[in-house]
Amino acid sequence: MLEVGRLSVAYGGIHAVRELSLEVASGELVCLIGANGAGKTTTLKAISGLIAPQGGSVHFDGRSITRLPAHEVARRGLSLVPEGRGVFPRMSVAENLLMGAYARNDRAAIARDLDEVYALLPRLTERRTQMAGLLSGGEQQMLALGRAMMARPRLLLLDEPSMGLAPLMVQAVFDIIRRIAASGVAVLLIEQNAHLALKTCARGYVLENGVITLSGAASDLAADPAVRQAYLGE
Template sequence: MPLLALENLQVSYGGIKAVKGIDVTVEQGELVCLIGANGAGKTTTLKAITGLIHPAGGRVVYGGEDISGRKTFEIARKGLALVPEGRGVFPQLTIEENLLMGAYSRDDKPQVAADVDRVFGLFARLKERRGQTAGTLSGGEQQMLAIGRAMMSRPKLLLLDEPSMGLAPLMVEKIFEVIRGIAAEGVTMLLVEQNARLALEASHRGYVLEGGLVTLSGEARSLLGNPQVRQAYLGE
């Protein structure tokens, strides 16, 4: 049984169908990516999984349980963590305080402290600035912090929405290096990303979304070699 299964998922904004009935699965320990152009329905899909939008049809099944229409905080308590598009850090709080906000539902203080150290091991740049307020960080540093904060909840499923957006190429490389490292630890991930090449190179499997529909899916390696994907998303 997959950890996450979207079954004929449909999402509407008013009268407009943004997601038109998609089937997506994520197995335990997999890194799966959703790629596609702006407006394809990628972010909307993540919002439906996390309860930020209620599906108009179909089901979101997580760990064998239908969580469609559940409240966001209930879904988060089940071990789903979202790194949102635009990062969403708390600008007035320090780096360390932001990380501790990610562990708000935990009461195992020694393990929380160990996880803060683990995040600082992943992101040495954050460790150097641990007392600095998040609003003074660069976009790339805020992205590191957003990923670190999500990791503080010890998620069973980590959802990443456009982690490379607006970042300099060197910072994008660093972020994807960390994503691959987290995946190597066995954390299950669903990645939404416009940089199709980087997403597919990091992933086990991928889905191509166009106009709210899955038009292609398969092993990431085979999608990288697919002429349609190469022409539409890899600039070839």
């Protein structure tokens, strides 16, 4: 579904991502792990159209999206849940969710999808009239996931969904991510908690200084001595 070929991104004279290649199949759950500053967020921004790559290509469902603006990429069925959630704090939970469907005009289907999101995220049902800025960090992460699902994505890009969350809330958020993937939505996950990412995903890539250094089955990466020492604290 997603094929990234030799992607390069530079900020001024600094190469944040160099010749990066990865792929995600339909319905697959894949992670990209690496230290702070490795280029993980830059990679997602380039895939989703928020920044223009210096070189390389991005194909989604067999069609090039390399130079498309972000709103056109989103219309193709690729949704980004950014680091820090990015909810609209002065809008209600319900209004935030409906913003995810801004490009749609199928009102009956939107209403059905809204009901499905509330069923997936019952905590939001209780808070549908509450301002998003008053939610806890975990609840805001759930809201960001629900808003992305309202766009009916076929591929979900997740940037550090566990950041700043209490351990119990991290587990709750990752349970939701697994359920989303089980519904058939492909997921590319960036996560600094490498242990959790490799436990959740089927495949993974290791990014170091903008370069993919390792890739393979998540279980193989978790057993790799270099990965264990650098990212799993063993």
